[in-house]
Amino acid sequence: MTVSLSNHLFPRTPLFFKKLQPTTNRNRSTSAVKCRRSHEFRNRNPIQRLHLSTENYRNTLSQPNDFKEADIKRALYRSCGAGKYGEALYHLESMVKIGYKPDVVLCTKLIKGLFRVKKAEKAVKVMQILEQFGEPNAVTYNVLISGFCKLNRVEEANRMLNRMRIRGFVPDVVTYNIVIGSICGRGKLGLALKVLDQMKEDKNCKPSVVTYNILMEATLVKGGIGGAMKLLDEMLSRGLRPTIYTYHVILKGLCREGMMDEAFDFIRSLPANGCKPVVISYNILLKALLDRGNWHDREKVLREMLSAGCDPNLVTYSIFMMSLCRDGRLNEAIRLLRIMMEKGLTPNTFSYNPLISAFCKEGRLDSAIDVLDDMISNGCSPNMVNYNTILSTMCKNGNADLAIDIFEKLYETGCPLNVCSYNSMTVALWNNGERTKALNVVCQMIHKGIEPDRITYSTLISCLIKDEMVDEAMALLKEMERRGFPSTVYIYNSVLLGLCKSRRLDEAIDILEEMSVKRCQPNVNTYIILVKGIGFQGWIDEAIELATTLLHMNVISKKSMSRMSFTFNDA
Template sequence: MTVLFSTELIPHGLPFNPQQLKPASNSSSHHTPLVSCLSHESSKDIIRNSRNNQKTWVSAETKPTHPLSFDFKESHLMKLLNRSCKAGKYNEAFYFLECMVAKGYKPDVVLCTKMIKGFFNGRNIEKATRVMEILEKHGEPDVFAYNALISGFCKMNRLDFANKVLDRMRTRGFSPDVVTYNIMIGSLCSRGKLDSAYKVLNKLLKDNCKPSVITYTILIEATILQGGIEEAMKLLDEMLTTGLRPDMFTYNAIIRGMCKDGLVDRAFEFGKWVEGEKLVSEMVSKGCESNVVTYSILISCLCREGKVEEAVNVLKTMKERGLTPDAYSYDPLISAFCKEGRLDLAIEFLDYMISDGCLPDIVNYNTILSTLWDKFKALEMILEMLSKRIGPDEITYNSLISCLCRDGMVDEAIELLVDMGRSRVQPTVISYNIVLLGLCKVHRIDDAIEVLAAMVEKGSSRTKQLTYC
């Protein structure tokens, strides 16, 4: 068999000898240990021979964890292989795979595909490649197995190997499908190689393989990031001419791109968000209902532009259409109210959010806590968080420490800093900065120096980021 990749790039595992699995034919039930029955010279010969005969060695890494009987049938090995794959023990599964082929059994393509994915998830390129080589030599690989190998190489940023697998598929009589090309295009787009992604698209078309909605959506998202919304709209038109119907992911990408390119500003000059409404109406007319993500994008964009009232109207429209807003829908509004100093409205929206059946997350609470000046309200909100089993994070602690320092309660802030160090959330440079600034403001310079020394001793040596007074 032709080796899939050069051994200089990917060294193969040690050879496997099936003879090792066969028990001695004349073994008795009661016997003396082998070494004790040998003379000193015989022992040396055995050791010397075992060192020379490397084919009888099997890596301990791949040995199974449960006791084995060496008189395996194909069904037994298949069950053990399947069980190991389900348990995520892919090294053990690889051992059973080698046992199967050593006995002349045909490997199962589905389990081999699962092993390839598992080894790539564990960043073990060598084993993933060996599984494919075994499958090619002793079994029947399919497009799904090759796609798993291509996907793995793409995730490991080895596009050169992915292209080699693509060529090998063709030489072995397999035609890459749209999933194969989508994997390649997605990998190239995620690395900013849009030109190369379009070359793969052209190759897809030459192979008489029809692109899917996913193909175009991937390219539209990448084009928006690198070329702008106008180029993406051309791609959308091309997609429509092929007879493909955009789905909500496609439309959401376009809406996000329009917001990114400032089309909201131009539309609002006419007193109405024409482009956005037109696009949402088009989605509905084509049978593609806008979802929570669609409206959340619009709300976030409007809040960034300072058009909070319009964002509230979008939230109302969303609810009128029977959609339930989530934490991502409410957070831009809460954040916008906090930035405008309308803290009462932010808290009111948080309460409305809870009454509407949407549980707030840590981001929603932190947004309000970061602007609260009243330590009692801050503590009340933290207690509310804890009652909902939402644990505080670094931002929560820093907000409360800042609130205490502003009220001159620096000793309490230091106690909270110490408690923070005992919890799973460790204090950062920002946490120490807040306390140091609080101490300096009340002219406790000696205490500030002690806190600084404690910080350096703890390992946060980035003192250049500290606030000095």
């Protein structure tokens, strides 16, 4: 594909585009996909072209009855190593049929890979094969439990934990840590602390430093620094020695709550506790100060950092870069970039990206491309974040066709486009009024064998709601759940907002009931959207009554209540 660059847009051909020369031959994916060709729907509603369904992978290899066991074993290892987990499972099933005893290490790796691609049922199938024909171990069960926890399928994780016990495997500290981490991830700190109590009573398994680290991080999110400090004291009383990671958890908590003097004192106290501060310790403190716009104390941090024998590293400079760019001090940021290189540090993509983003935000596309050119000439290969920033700005500036051409050229040259890349491009196009082109990008993604993820669905649902295409958004929500992606409160809120704006209150209440059935906890925004929807329907008294009830239940704040009352008074 040739791309014509307008002299008006670029006074010269950017270096980053000269780099886009094909280096590999791309073979079309063998996966069967459901994405209708664009010429078939040229005159139809572009939404009809969107089919985010991909057929389950089916191996087309013939049954290898004439293969030797060694051949099948090699094929099994090769498939698993290449990430072709469906194919690997097929070979595993073939091998056990001819008497092969499954290898526990390989099966564990296969289970982990299947969870990575969200094929939980196939992962369970591997475990069933291993239990029937081989010998699973505690690690295999831990991988299964962890996989279910990461997919937020806690009931299955509990069943697997019980199955582990029934087969004679005693849960170890890793098992408990997986369970506690999953519970904390769901915001249920109280339940996680009960599991900690169970561990303390277990004669065969005691809490570790990692256990307390997980709980301290969750406590900082839920209960604040006081609770985390109590856990640290308990940890010390049990004879456990905190690591530098443990201290960093506390340090981040102090910084998050704005306790900067205490954070300084905490770092100074570390040597007395047998743990010397490292450069990361000072980077945490520096970032917290600069995030608050406190440039005055930066010199104090740098002095203490140097006196402790910690030289500023690439992350230190990148923190300064982000803060300078955020505050619009771009000339200083460019000078800092030069200082980094003079000191022998090689800037990476994270160093350059704040500059590229800041120039794009100011509409200075040429300057952003200059930075990208310098980046390449200094031996730093741009990543998709850098490219996405440039392409998004092109879309905003009305150069969507050029952005799409460059995006496609990136794929041809071997740039690792993934689902995140396509999601970003879709949002950039849709938000700038290029709905049809945005849907084309999604179809191209599926056609190339890249499956949509939850963000793809939530992005499109949000875009459809913004364009008042509520029915299409609800249909896509059902398709998303059918494909194994449970909806989140944020996605439900988006649909609720669309329904309320369309004065479809009955359906909005149905969605709220659906959330309850599917155990998706509404948040404050859910109720605010619903109250406003009732008010805009004309039932202002009922809306205010519901808001008052929610206020008394501490579901919404007084500030939210005042804002809603003001809105209804204007109505």
